Amino acid sequence: MRKIFTLLLLLLVCWVNSALAQGQAVSGKVTAAENGLALPGVSVVVKGTTTGIATDGDGSYQLRVPGSNATLVFRFLGYETREVVVGNQQVINVSLNLDSKSLDEVVVTALGIERSERSLGYATQEVQGEKLTLTKEQNVIGSLAGKIAGVQVTGASGASMGGTQKIKIRGVNSLTGTDQPLIVIDGTPISNANFAGRNGGDYGNLAQDINPEDIESVNVLKGPAASALYGIRGQYGVIMITTKKGARGPKAVQVQLNSAFSVERVGNFMPLQDLYGGGGSQTWRTLPNGDKYVDMSYDESWGPRMDGTPVRQVFSFYPQDPEYGKLTPFVPHPDNIKDFFETGHTINNGVSITGGNENSTFRLSYNNTQIEGVEPNTWLKRNNFGLSAGLDLTKKLTASANVNYANNYAQRPSQGYDGGSRYLVQWFQRNMDMNRLKNYRYDDGTFLHWNLRRPNSSGEITNFEALYWNNPYFEAYENYSNDNRDRLFGDVGLTYQLLPELKLSGFIRGDLYTQNIETREAVGGRYVPAYTVGKYQNKEVNYEFLGTYSKEWGDFSLNANVGTNLYTRRYSSVYQESEGGLSSPGYYNIAASIDRPTNRSYLLRKEIRSFYGMASFGYKDTYFIDASLRNDNSSTLPEDNNSYWYPSISGSFVFSDMLAWNPLSFGKLRVSYAQAGSDLDAYQTAFTYAPGGIYDGVNSLYVPDNLINPDIEPSFAHSYEAGVDLKFFQNRLGMGLTYYMQKNKNQIINLDVSGTSGYSSTIINAGLIENKGIELSLTATPVQSEIFSWDATFNFNKNESMVKELGSESGVYAHDMNTYSRVSVYLNSYEGQSFGSLIGKAYQRDPATGKILLGTNNLPLYTEANHNFGSVLPDFTGGFQNYFRFFGKVDLGAMIDYQVGGQFFSWSRMLAVKTGMAEETAALNDNGKNVRDPLREGGGVKVTGISAESGEEVTAYVDARAYYRTTLGTHVYEEWLYDASYVKLREVRLGYNLDKKTIGWLPFERANIALIARNPAMIWQKAPKGLDPSELSTGSSPISWLETGSLNTVRSYGVNLNITF
């Protein structure tokens, strides 16, 4: 890396020198002829030189020209280019006419090759950077939600401060669900790894190390046709990120400040009952002296009614507690869970300096984020540095560099069903006063827990060890975990314009990170004290060469590229875990391990060598045909069979030019076919043993349960795509419609085999997943005037992922399973069905009427855990974005994203019901009695169904606890299956623009001050309150199907200030 810095230093020096150049100053404003509105981003170049600048937000520019004979060229996409001789003018205002023929945009395609949109035979969709940072979302993947048709983002609660944002492009394309797209930033592929599991801290996906403020645009290559040039890494699509750069031109320096402050509040609490408190029965337990006491051995709320009865509560059993021995009223604490959370806040400050001159460009940025979480004692600190520079060494040779550094330090809350504070909605007492638990440590150093064993025969508690759960504040302040990461990624390269039509470039691209994770289990809690520490390091380097040839001969045009790439990866990790406890409280180090600690080290090396070429032929700028071919050699494949070819072909036809129908400004048809692959992990082809337990100095070894297959091949996708792009009324209305089909073959499957063979699974190539779908993207500018304008984008994707073949005798593929109280739920795929079926226990039903069958005790009967509830995947997804501008000053942006269909199981809801916390467990029945009242007094839950024994219809009342706790809450997963449909208002921004031209005394060029709201409202969801179907990502697990103690929804409101000097 030292070399890169030397180069950068050099660039910096050159830039400063040339900024001192002199000449004649010219300024002015560029407007659009059709409506007189300012045109920002127009390129203004001195003809015959590389001197130039882009117009700013209000269309104005300022530059120096060599002399009065200079000519300025004004160029803007979609408009006719104009040339103006400077003469002796100092102010040159220009209005540009629409060019109906070139309503076209340049898009960045695979390998960073820039192409005009009209020539592309496949779908890509782009989002501009300012639409990603609308409300200062920190994770670029999260900010894509709803903005691109065919891209589904599953998020995590803001409480994790950068938790996992999972992305799927065009449904599920791999049987294992591990089909994350490749993330490429300025041509550099970077890691989007994830170190989080279902339980514990959610450290999030690593793409969040990209500073959102640095992003110029994101372009999504959705299918293999677009990503075929990435070959063995391109099967699941590519997210191409382009960062902001400086511009060539004499206006020396532009400084931008960006500051945001927001407060975060927890919302969407699950409705709970406030009538009955802790315990297992409504009968009071008494001490030998006759005092009633709250049963602290129950982590449930099936206890007596909270009617103010004076009772001994758990605090009164601690001799060191001021309430020791005292009776206090037994009353509800309706907000006891809410009371645990704090108001969090996020402070985000950034600065960027952009500059450039005739032969260099430069941009430096820094961003700092500090978050105080909504859970006690959680925080995150993040720093991002970015530097991008380009320098023309000679007229033909340009050097460039992009360097990004990020670090993160965080203390995050635990998610999952048995970690941190997540048990509060699952296993708790409604009478517990959270504020009493807050001082979790007495002055004498002992800890206060609420869940203890019952008092002994003399009415005292002597064992103050937490029974099932620690005090949540003990979890927050003693059992905290930390993670930090240093990340460096970027590239250096040289580009040589050998001939006007031939460009050669070479790049070295790197991505390095070191991730550290520490977890603690303190002395004085429910579990054996423990400390774990892990260090994970990854280094990926790509060496790349590309030659580009572009030429036009009359009506014919050619764009050809050949390149080669060497990819190397080295990943290593060291993990240590204490065993048998820690030697002294508060000393968290592996040296404190009482028994021999667990130690693991790991090393992975991998290389891929590639060759590729593509050519695009155009005729009359109307007909285009593209073909590409890539060859990959991967070191992880069997030596004698490690070379694979990936071809693609596509064509497009711009028919609007021939129609000459005025309302249609642009119309294109496109079709494509491509093959792409996905690679194997390292070390999958040679047999090894594995180290097992160690007993008194004897190290054991074992035969692994998974049988290696030395003949394994990479998986393979065939993709077919056809679409049409239309633009009407000078771009005021646009539509992109795509139909696609992708056949994912040769899946690398861990096939379960009978364990009696000595192995539980083996790796095979089998299976076929077929994805079909349509994508629709509509853009419109219904109103456009000085007073009011409105831009809207609507995205829609309907996808179907079918499992056509599985390659196993059983026709079943088991993705995942989980068990609670010995009742299991499964995520399976079946041959001939949609991907990912949810399996569990359902009600037994009368085949004739569909009514629930009741047992002899009138409780519902349920099936074995084999009922297929259907696919986990949504029917369609998309988003709706609106931007309004009033009087050119006030901006309003609102982002909505939606999902229809899809389903999940929720343990949080199931357990809230099982433990008598949920609202319905203390509701009134149709007799006007509480369901917990005795049956003989008209209480009980009303059930209707058909008696399994007599076949007669039955309406009866059953004991609430037997119904909710023993039956529904334990067995009937049909009740805990929820539809994941939702419509969410994800982001709102209301901004006001100020500039020096209207307010002369401003010390800066312009500013924007805005009110921002992130995640302000769930407009509609089918699942009950307390669950958030848009935040189901469970760490790194590929498919979200089981909600188990997700962190609470967080709503964020703040202000954002942008200043440009």
Add this chain to the structure above:
Amino acid sequence: MKKVYTLLLAGLLLGGCSNFEEDINVNPNLPSEASNTQLIANAELYLSGLGSSPQGAYYAQYLSETQYPNLSLYNTVAFNFYNLYTGPLMNLEAVLTSKDLDGNEGPVNNQLAVAKILKAYYFWHMTDRWGDIPYSDALKGKAEYTPKYDTQEAIYNDLFKQLEEANEMTVPGNITNDIVYGGNIAQWKKLANTMRLLMALRLSEVNPAKGKEEFNKALEAGIMGSNDDNFTFKHLAEAANQNYWYDQIANQGRYWWALSETLVEHMKPVNDPRLPVFGDPNSKGEYVGLPYGLTEGLDKQDPSLLGTTIWKQDAPVYLVTYAQALFAKAEAAKLGWIAGGDAEAEANYNMAIEESVKQWRNGSTVGVAEMLETPAVAYDPARAIEQIATQRWLHLFMHGYEAWAEWRRTGYPELVTPDGKQVPTRQGYPTEEGFNNISNYGEAVQRQFSGQDNLYGHVWWDVD
């Protein structure tokens, strides 16, 4: 600039060549070769689990659940045996089929003999629980992903043969890395013959002639001679090798297990010196059993919980013991399989009880003589089989699966049937077999249990 081109050209060439560094895809994280005794050691680590099963302890009705009665109500039907095949058995198979056994780890023959004995132990344990299981076709990896089920009779016959071979193939010299007997091959031989003896007795109902023959061959070959020869998994006072119950009770705070009323009723009236070991006194300082399978009013109970000594971090698990062999001899004498009649039976019975107490009480025999004089325990020729079976059941405390097998064979002691729930007579095959090995599984279930894969089929030797 020439350098740049050279670099670019080099890059181009670099990408093109497909020969990688030779060891780039050789896994540095895992060994590609294994020591055979280290594989045996791993197979031995699984022994702990066989003797620490709550489910086994419920089938034998040693323990009652104090909190959430579930397993003790026989709610689980299917039990997985995959981990035994993929775990210890596959390691042992790797040893038995190894082409490069290393004499530096002890005589090759002895390595093979120990692997054979352990393999036989696991299969014996497994066939007694499930019935017919994959045996001759099993553990063949890619060559056979759907092994057929061998009959229990065929498995027993082959295990007798394997144990005999193991006994005969040994040579002087210990092996390394043995965490059970410290490599002592003489003790492994005694184990092999004692296993054979106990397996032979298992045939007392289904094929007494074969049982008697194997029993005497085993005796002749030389069985265990003291508690020192016991086949025991000795846990260590460290997290990695600790007793299962220690983790459950001490670490996880699960005071979920009380002595069953059935157990206490057999021990308390005769002042059995093992009772204070098996259980702890209740809050009133008394030994009170909890009725097995109780689901109502558990809150109000004050039973004796599982004894602190039993769930000490390093408390051992007893798998095949000297006292067991003595009980077997007592029963064989009573059955007339060996000479000596009631006198021989009584002598072995009394000795078995004494050795059992010594095993459980660190060699102490305090209280044994008194107990042997109580009418319930004193050898009575008329109730000899019941007495032997009952005392054996007490002796086998916590090794539930073995005790349950003996209960199925003899019918003693009398166990309770809460809510009419009968004690199971086998365990269901893993549900996964219904997916992964469909036809062989179906055939085995049809052949033995008329298609009903539940808890109440009878295994081959269990004839009523």
